[in-house]
Amino acid sequence: MEEEQSVHPHTAKHDVGKLKYGCEHYRRRCKIRAPCCDKIFPCRHCHKEAVNSLSDPKDHHELVRQNVKQVCCLFTLQYRAGGVFLGSTSTP
Numbered sequence: 109m110e111e112e113q114s115v116h117p118h119t120a121k122h123d124v125g126k127l128k129y130g131c132e133h134y135r136r137r138c139k140i141r142a143p144c145c146d147k148i149f150p151c152r153h154c155h156k157e158a159v160n161s162l163s164d165p166k167d168h169h170e171l172v173r174q175n176v177k178q179v180c181c182l183f184t185l186q187y188r189a190g191g192v193f194l195g196s197t198s199t200p
Contacts, residue, residue: 129182130150130151131153131154133150133151133153133154134150134151136151137182137183138180138181138188139180140155140178140180141178141179142155142171142176143171143177143178144169144172145159149171152171152173152176155171156171159171177189
């Protein structure tokens, strides 16, 4: 017998994928594009860990969180620019 999941209709869209995405620092359904190196990371802390682990100290740099301009939604795989998601933000 299949069990039905009862989810409140107003919160269902917001709860999809909760705690399945993200990293050890944050549980969220998006990734950021670091403007300093143009690479994708789950969060600024993951960026810091990645660049600090590079063997050449000249490659170490800081991500200024206020400079992040692009966030990728992991459901739609579209980028948010200027605070608005491009295209549909409906979840699968």
